[in-house]
Amino acid sequence: MISTAINHGIVVDTHEKKCRKLxxxxxxxxxxVLSETPLQGEKVIDASGFYVAPGFIDVHGHIDGSLYPAELSACQGVTVTVGGNCGLSPADLDAFFCTQEERGFPIHQAMLIGHGTPLRQAVGITDPYQKADKRQIAQMVAMAEEALRQGACGISFGLDYVPGCDIEEVIALARLAAKYHRICPVHTRLLTEGDLYSLFEIIKVAEQTGAHMLISHFVYQYCEGLIERALRMVDRARDRGLPIHIDSGMYTNWATFFDTATFEYQNIQANHWKWDQMVVATGQYKGQVMNEELFFHMKKYAPHESVICFEGNEQEVYECLVKDYAMPSSDTCGYEKGEGHPQIAGSFPRYLRKMVREKKLLSLEEAVYKATLLPATLFGFEEKGCIEPGMDGDLTVFSLEEICDKADYPHRGEPDAKPLGIPYVFVDGKCVVEKGEYQNTRSGKTIRKQEK
Ligand SMILES: [Zn+2]
Structure with missing residues (x-):
């Protein structure tokens, strides 16, 4: 007898983009097995009225081994998280994978190797305004190659955090990624308000190296009236055959660490951000709206906290995510309970609620495809992204009528409130969420890319 039968649900076929009662x-x-008749199993679930989709793949997160955000991701229907984004990853990926494999994890983890930390740091560059010289670039390439051999699924960049980075660093590493057929997610520079050069330079990298570029949290980079022009640039680059995709969350207001170049006084001035556009997401000042006094106090006494910057308008999220080359992502991070940004608990339910049910901008099948088979194909997760015999047992069971994000910003509500309408999630064949509650399971594996 099979271990679990999920009967009477509507199965989303991501290849055909069709739904079938199976x-x-x-x-x-x-x-x-997929069957026309109800199945027997050790565990039998009645999924009448629910969709049964492949588990969602979150291409942009910063979970990197922390348990609580992984739990929140599982409750959102995410079964694979890609970590090591924005140029930030563990240095020794082999050791990271081994630790995770030993203890198990709520969901599957794939990892990128980060250009900022560890690579730049490892070659002795601690000043984010400094560029690497030829010798340092060669050393970074050698270290990145080692990480790719150990199973990194690509090389990530957080150019915003290393303003001094020379584009030659990016080109050298992207060439290496192209050689290994791995992807390069890039958090582009945020030079000043209205800037699109940061996007242009990444399109150039795709052109010069042939590497597949994934522009991270696109709305966070190009909101505030820029999105239309930014998307047009990507459209044109893709029309010329360049391998470029983008990902975006469901929010325009982004969060990052307070001690980054992003939140330097000069950068705040250059972008014309007002104090009351910022809210503290973590620590003892959580939920407080920024002011000049708090800013300088936190710079001195609480530099490691996260801060949310409010900008853009919601419409930009929809314009971005309707594109057939855009994938939903969360940008989730390792916050403590009760802290953070609603993206950690609300991203994927909000994506289905807004894009499919309320605004009808995507069909359900298309929306599921963009969260499953599309990222599985881009990252080369060959046994994920569709529901067929022999594929990995990663499934998300949800109700389109009920699906709803409950998370809110820390000055208004609970950033980690769990969503409604996702009763069951399976990771590697195990039920990790039942009746919407995380089951304290550890069936998530590491995904180490193999050399081809
Ligand atoms: Zn980022």
Whole structure:
């Protein structure tokens, strides 16, 4: 007898972009059978009225081994998180993978190697305004190659955090990624308000190296009236055959660490951000709206906290995510309970609620495809992203009528409030969320990319 039967649900076929009433059987870690008649199993779930989709793949997160955000991700229907984004990752990926494999994890983890920390730091560059010389670039390439051999799924960049980085650093590393057929997610520079050069330079990198570029949290980079022009640039680059995709969350207001170049006084001035556009997301000042006094106090006494910057308008999120080359992502991070940004608990339910149910900007099938098979294909997760016998047993069962994000900003509500309408999530064939509650499971594996 198979381990789990999920009967009477509506199965989303991500290849055909069609829905069919089918009964799904899981056995061990795999999808074992799709059947026209109800199945028997050790565990039987009645999914009448629910969609059964492949588990969502979150291409942009900063979970990197921390348990609580992984739990929140599981409750959102995410079964794979890609970590090591924005140029920030563990230095020794092999050691990271081994630790995670030993203890198990709520969801699957794929990892990128980060250009900022560890690579730049490892070659002795601690000043974000300093550029690497030829010798340092060669050293970074050698270290990145080692990480790719250990299974990194790509090389990430956080150019905003290293304003002094020379584009030659990016080009050298992107060439290496192209050689290994791995992806390069880039958090572009935020030079000043209205800037699009930062996007242009990444399009150039795609052109010069052939590397597949993924522009991270696109709305966070190009909101405030820029989105239309930014998307047009990507459209044109893709029309010329350049390998570029983008990802975006469902929010325009982004969060990052207070001690980054982003939140330097000079940068705040250059971008014309007002104090009351910023809210503290973590620590003892959580929920407080920024003012000049708090700013300088925190710079001195609480530099490691996260701060949310409010900008842009919601419409820009929709304009971005309707594009067929855009994927939903969370930008989730390792916050403590009760802290953070609503993206950690609300991103994927909000994506389905807004894009499909309320605004009808995407069909359900298209929306699910963009959160499953599209990222699986881009990252080369060959046994994920669709529901077929032999594929990994990663499934998300949700109700389109009920799905709803409950998380809110820390000055208004609970940033980690769990969503409604996702009763079951399976990771590697195990039920990790039941009746909307995380089951304290550890069936998530590490995804180490193999050399081809
Ligand atoms: Zn980022």
């Amino acid at each position: 009964h799904v059987g899981l056995d061990g870690s795999k999808i074992a």
